[in-house]
Amino acid sequence: MICPDANDLQDLVRELHQQGSTWVPCGLGSRLDWGPPLQDCLPVSCGGLRGIVEHKPGDFTISVRAGTPLLEVQEALAPHRQWLAVDQPWGSQRLGSGSVGGLVARGLAGGYRQRYLGIRDQLIGLSLLRADGIAANAGGRVVKNVAGYDLMRLFCGSWGSLGLITELNLRTLPLAPMRRGLLVQGALNELGALSQWLLGSRLSPERVDWWSAPLAAAAGLEAAPLLLIALASISTESLAEQQAAIAAHSRLPLRQLEAEALESLLACARGDEAMPGAGRHQAGAPDDDLGSEPAWLLRLGVSPDQVPQALASPELEGLVIDLAAGSGLGLAWTPAGAGARGDLQPEAVLRLRQQCQRLGGWLTVLHQPLGHAVPAWDDAPSRPLIERVKHQFDPQRQLAPGRLPGVAKP
Numbered sequence: 001m002i003c004p005d006a007n008d009l010q011d012l013v014r015e016l017h018q019q020g021s022t023w024v025p026c027g028l029g030s031r032l033d034w035g036p037p038l039q040d041c042l043p044v045s046c047g048g049l050r051g052i053v054e055h056k057p058g059d060f061t062i063s064v065r066a067g068t069p070l071l072e073v074q075e076a077l078a079p080h081r082q083w084l085a086v087d088q089p090w091g092s093q094r095l096g097s098g099s100v101g102g103l104v105a106r107g108l109a110g111g112y113r114q115r116y117l118g119i120r121d122q123l124i125g126l127s128l129l130r131a132d133g134i135a136a137n138a139g140g141r142v143v144k145n146v147a148g149y150d151l152m153r154l155f156c157g158s159w160g161s162l163g164l165i166t167e168l169n170l171r172t173l174p175l176a177p178m179r180r181g182l183l184v185q186g187a188l189n190e191l192g193a194l195s196q197w198l199l200g201s202r203l204s205p206e207r208v209d210w211w212s213a214p215l216a217a218a219a220g221l222e223a224a225p226l227l228l229i230a231l232a233s234i235s236t237e238s239l240a241e242q243q244a245a246i247a248a249h250s251r252l253p254l255r256q257l258e259a260e261a262l263e264s265l266l267a268c269a270r271g272d273e274a275m276p277g278a279g280r281h282q283a284g285a286p287d288d289d290l291g292s293e294p295a296w297l298l299r300l301g302v303s304p305d306q307v308p309q310a311l312a313s314p315e316l317e318g319l320v321i322d323l324a325a326g327s328g329l330g331l332a333w334t335p336a337g338a339g340a341r342g343d344l345q346p347e348a349v350l351r352l353r354q355q356c357q358r359l360g361g362w363l364t365v366l367h368q369p370l371g372h373a374v375p376a377w378d379d380a381p382s383r384p385l386i387e388r389v390k391h392q393f394d395p396q397r398q399l400a401p402g403r404l405p406g407v408a409k410p
């Protein structure tokens with residue numbers, strides 16, 4: 001991987017274009033190997049594009065260079081009691097939080113999407129370098145923008161296949177002064193009824209996440225499916241009111257978590273740590289730490305109303321799974337050397353993919369053990385359109401060879 005200085009980047013991209021070389025834009029290289037394997041190409045890091053260009057606390061906007069680590073942005077916003085309303089990515093403790101450019105290029109969000117929507121909804125503008133080295137801009141620096149072609153959303157989830165993002169203008173949000181978690185464990189149908197009511201209610205939880213029994217066990221909890229609800233508000237009274245409303249609709253007991261305990265559980269759900277004394281001694285728990293390199297890391301989605309059915313299906317049984325209730329999107333993984341499903345075979349992953357498709361979703365393989373070659377994703381119905389867009393941006397097919405979202409074999 002090369003990490004050019006910010007001032008040299010455009011010249012380098014022009015040169016690569018003239019030479020017809022293949023290359024891939026990357027952030028800090030923390031998760032570059034996730035997804036379809038790249039064919040021979042030069043990774044060009046944005047690590048030299050670092051720092052905050054401008055933060056306007058009064059406007060709730062921030063402009064950052066693409067290679068800036070997500071944590072650095074959150075740290076700069078915290079003294080202003082603001083934040084970028086996104087989760088930390090999976091594996092942050094081991095891999096780092098990654099760059100903001102990489103976050104947008106992958107276009108994926110976690111459970112906070114329930115209240116704050118996805119990263120593409122926080123994005124108000126971006127600057128980029130095209131494959132031929134020409135600089136371009138999309139959107140602007142203010143929340144209200146003139147309408148036009150929405151290039152920003154095209155680059156969200158582009159996986160480096162359309163161009164190199166150099167700068168981003170993002171919306172920030174005030175940090176809620178009060179946070180609390182609620183844990184509910186029990187039968188899937190009862191959790192399903194509670195989740196359905198909650199998502200349709202006038203309450204606005206920050207997140208409502210489904211955990212499979214093995215994830216609960218690995219976090220030191222009873223090995224049973226659970227709903228993790230996060231509430232945020234300006235006062236403890238309001239939190240108590242929300243909690244009382246939820247308790248009134250739940251046939252299962254609620255366990256209250258203060259903000260710190262909630263954070264620890266969220267760290268477990270992104271594979272960062274097991275709760276103290278947790279996991280391997282519990283029935284159904286994986287044998288290994290959640291924080292180790294996963295054998296399999298799968299991104300999956302099902303229709304939100306099908307989540308309980310998905311968790312009950314034999315194909316998903318025994319997997320460590322975290323799915324957002326409102327979107328049905330999340331991750332499943334098998335810790336390396338894990339007993340329960342660490343030995344997951346490719347055929348089982350393909351069956352899992354079919355099951356997700358039957359339940360209205362899909363499955364992407366982000367990481368798999370050496371020697372396996374399950375296709376990361378299938379062709380999307382819009383493949384012809386995706387390929388036409390790719391041709392417009394990168395006619396010489398220089399960028400991210402072997403990797404085009406929605407196209408199984410580019």
Ligand SMILES: Cc1cc2nc3c(=O)[nH]c(=O)nc-3n(C[C@H](O)[C@H](O)[C@H](O)COP(=O)(O)OP(=O)(O)OC[C@H]3O[C@@H](n4cnc5c(N)ncnc54)[C@H](O)[C@@H]3O)c2cc1C
Pocket residue numbers: 024025026027028029030031032033034046066067086087088089090097098099100101102103105106107108109110111159160161163164165166299331366400
């Ligand atoms: C809650 C949450 C959940 C997430 N879930 C997933 C998930 O399930 N799967 C997943 O793959 N990612 C997911 N992400 C995104 C992941 O966090 C980012 O990939 C990572 O943060 C980027 O790290 P990096 O800067 O080291 O990028 P790298 O690892 O270097 O690159 C990551 C990807 O982004 C592209 N890229 C990076 N920077 C640029 C740039 N400046 N211009 C153009 N392309 C670029 C690369 O080509 C590569 O495809 C999630 C993020 C969050 C916050």
